[in-house]
Amino acid sequence: MNAISKKLMEFEMERGMPAGEIGLKEAKLGFAYVSFSLVALLIGGLCGLLQTLVRTGVIPEIAGVGYYELLTAHGLMLAIVFTTLFIFGLLFSFLGQSFGRFEEFPRRLGWVGFWLMIIGVLLVTWMVLAGEASVLYTFYAPLKAHPVFYIGLVIFVVGTWVSSAAMFRMYADYKREHKGIHPPLQAYMSIMTALLWVIATLGVAATILFQLLPLSLGWTDKVGIELSRTLFWYFGHPLVYFWLLPAYIVWYTVIPKVVGGKIFSDALARMSFLLFLLFSFPVGFHHQLLEPGISAFWKYIQVVLTFLVIIPSLMTAFSMFATFELAGRRQGATGLFGWIKKMPYRDVRFLAPFVGMLFFIPAGAGGVVNASHQLNIVVHNTLWVTGHFHITVGAAVALTFFGTAYWLVPLLRGRTLTKRINTIGIMQTATWTIGMLFMSTAMHISGLLGNPRRTGPAAYFKDSLVADWIPYHVAMAIGGTILFISILLFLFAMFQLAFRTPKGITEFPVAETEEAAMQTPLFFENWKLWIFVTFALIAFAYTVPIWHMIDNAPPGAPGWKLW
Ligand code: HAS
Numbered sequence: 001m002n003a004i005s006k007k008l009m010e011f012e013m014e015r016g017m018p019a020g021e022i023g024l025k026e027a028k029l030g031f032a033y034v035s036f037s038l039v040a041l042l043i044g045g046l047c048g049l050l051q052t053l054v055r056t057g058v059i060p061e062i063a064g065v066g067y068y069e070l071l072t073a074h075g076l077m078l079a080i081v082f083t084t085l086f087i088f089g090l091l092f093s094f095l096g097q098s099f100g101r102f103e104e105f106p107r108r109l110g111w112v113g114f115w116l117m118i119i120g121v122l123l124v125t126w127m128v129l130a131g132e133a134s135v136l137y138t139f140y141a142p143l144k145a146h147p148v149f150y151i152g153l154v155i156f157v158v159g160t161w162v163s164s165a166a167m168f169r170m171y172a173d174y175k176r177e178h179k180g181i182h183p184p185l186q187a188y189m190s191i192m193t194a195l196l197w198v199i200a201t202l203g204v205a206a207t208i209l210f211q212l213l214p215l216s217l218g219w220t221d222k223v224g225i226e227l228s229r230t231l232f233w234y235f236g237h238p239l240v241y242f243w244l245l246p247a248y249i250v251w252y253t254v255i256p257k258v259v260g261g262k263i264f265s266d267a268l269a270r271m272s273f274l275l276f277l278l279f280s281f282p283v284g285f286h287h288q289l290l291e292p293g294i295s296a297f298w299k300y301i302q303v304v305l306t307f308l309v310i311i312p313s314l315m316t317a318f319s320m321f322a323t324f325e326l327a328g329r330r331q332g333a334t335g336l337f338g339w340i341k342k343m344p345y346r347d348v349r350f351l352a353p354f355v356g357m358l359f360f361i362p363a364g365a366g367g368v369v370n371a372s373h374q375l376n377i378v379v380h381n382t383l384w385v386t387g388h389f390h391i392t393v394g395a396a397v398a399l400t401f402f403g404t405a406y407w408l409v410p411l412l413r414g415r416t417l418t419k420r421i422n423t424i425g426i427m428q429t430a431t432w433t434i435g436m437l438f439m440s441t442a443m444h445i446s447g448l449l450g451n452p453r454r455t456g457p458a459a460y461f462k463d464s465l466v467a468d469w470i471p472y473h474v475a476m477a478i479g480g481t482i483l484f485i486s487i488l489l490f491l492f493a494m495f496q497l498a499f500r501t502p503k504g505i506t507e508f509p510v511a512e513t514e515e516a517a518m519q520t521p522l523f524f525e526n527w528k529l530w531i532f533v534t535f536a537l538i539a540f541a542y543t544v545p546i547w548h549m550i551d552n553a554p555p556g557a558p559g560w561k562l563w
Pocket of ligand 1: 321
């Protein structure tokens with residue numbers, strides 16, 4: 001046993017709790033977040049199904065609710081609400097596992113954050129369903145939604161900051177009481193994820209508070225589009241890592257335990273998370289490569305930095321392969337690929353995240369295509385990009401969250417995962433995989449055929465090119481239908497795990513680190529330094545281009561309501 005594992009074990013004994021148990025109050029908090037995230041999954045999934053059917057022409061508008069309203073609700077509910085609530089529930093659970101009982105103050109903060117997020121979601125949903133905010137999940141300027149939509153978003157973000165503050169407080173308390181030792185890996189990674197979120201949301205908060213809300217309230221009559229989009233993408237790219245990092249926490253710390261192995265290297269895992277903090281921000285321009293108001297030089301700089309943020313994912317891939325191979329060899333596997341046969345494919349806790357990893361291989365390659373300026377010209381604003389994000393967040397991340405929920409929900413509810421629910425989980429993973437393959441393949445191919453994204457049914461004067469896209473829309477509708485069936489299966493399983501399956505203790509699967517792994521250097525804990533470097537990189541990548549945008553600002557555009 002290495003020094004870190006020893007310290008961790010001492011800590012477990014010191015806090016007087018058997019490993020794997022998490023306190024009742026902590027479990028309640030975690031379950032509140034997770035259960036509301038599942039409601040968002042249901043609504044967002046339903047809107048996704050309906051918008052693909054409307055877009056394909058299978059059904060007309062439903063009760064006056066059109067394509068753009070459905071697409072906005074689908075994007076917001078799944079990309080923002082489902083992910084964020086699930087992630088905060090998961091992070092609180094990781095901290096519950098790492099730190100034991102929470103102090104009264106941070107736990108209350110966790111609840112305040114939760115309710116603020118719910119209030120924000122209700123306001124946003126109300127506006128979208130009332131047809132006052134069909135601005136899609138990117139709410140790009142100069143589209144203008146109702147002020148209540150932006151106020152809802154602000155309350156939601158403030159809620160996440162309060163919840164993050166609760167986590168930072170717990171971490172600081174732990175560090176004060178345990179000088180000189182590393183906080184557990186899951187806690188370190190959770191704090192890194194929350195920190196990334198807080199720094200990222202500063203950008204979106206700025207554009208909402210200083211540009212979009214004043215425009216919507218009529219306090220200003222014009223908005224600077226380039227600046228608003230830049231602030232959005234300053235947030236939007238780290239947002240994708242905010243989705244990815246909790247999945248990586250599961251890959252690094254939970255999956256090794258489930259496959260009967262160990263964490264390949266604690267130091268490597270911390271290093272990859274640190275690199276995400278440093279390089280997630282100064283790269284937003286790769287979403288704006290085709291926008292004219294940014295000079296080629298600054299786009300080039302941010303593309304180079306984008307290639308640096310690929311490195312921690314490659315480190316993760318390496319670490320996962322090493323974990324699987326070592327676990328397989330311990331179980332008697334021989335040869336280069338013998339380990340593949342030894343993996344527990346019949347265990348949904350493994351299968352779902354593993355299929356997510358497989359999806360992430362082409363998804364990552366697609367990201368590299370997107371980030372390459374010349375290729376971006378071909379794919380930008382086409383359904384290729386929609387295909388890319390369905391196999392990143394919609395497959396790699398979502399499947400990992402599904403696999404996690406099969407042990408997390410019973411753990412938080414004091415119940416157990418039964419064989420029957422595990423089988424349902426396997427069926428659900430299979431349906432999600434098939435549905436996603438149909439949908440994302442069709443999106444990628446028809447994107448290459450020029451099919452635009454964010455566009456309702458359009459005949460373009462019956463052009464033959466448009467006719468070429470139709471079969472792909474049918475494939476997307478088939479895929480979307482299978483995906484919705486998968487969501488129903490998942491929610492059925494979650495209901496059983498939360499309220500029906502036998503009571504008992506579910507293990508919190510956390511692996512130990514390999515004995516041979518190197519000691520984790522203490523400099524990973526030098527938060528002041530890393531936060532300083534993060535802001536220095538942000539300042540380097542954004543100061544001059546943002547100054548140019550303000551200095552050379554055109555008069556701005558009036559707000560538009562196009563629906
Ligand atoms: Fe992306 C657009 C570039 C990763 C999500 N991306 C988007 C949008 C979303 C999104 C939502 O450069 C659309 C936003 C919008 O609405 O406009 N993306 C990248 C790059 C990466 C990347 C370089 N994206 C993600 C992740 C996302 C996500 C992760 C969500 C979770 N993306 C772009 C660009 C655009 C873009 C441009 C703008 C396009 C445009 O023009 O609009 C990289 O981070 C990817 C690195 C990943 C890898 C893969 C590593 C593989 C692993 C799996 C190992 C497998 C194992 C199993 C171990 C290098 C870790 C093995 C077992 C066996 C048996 C084989």
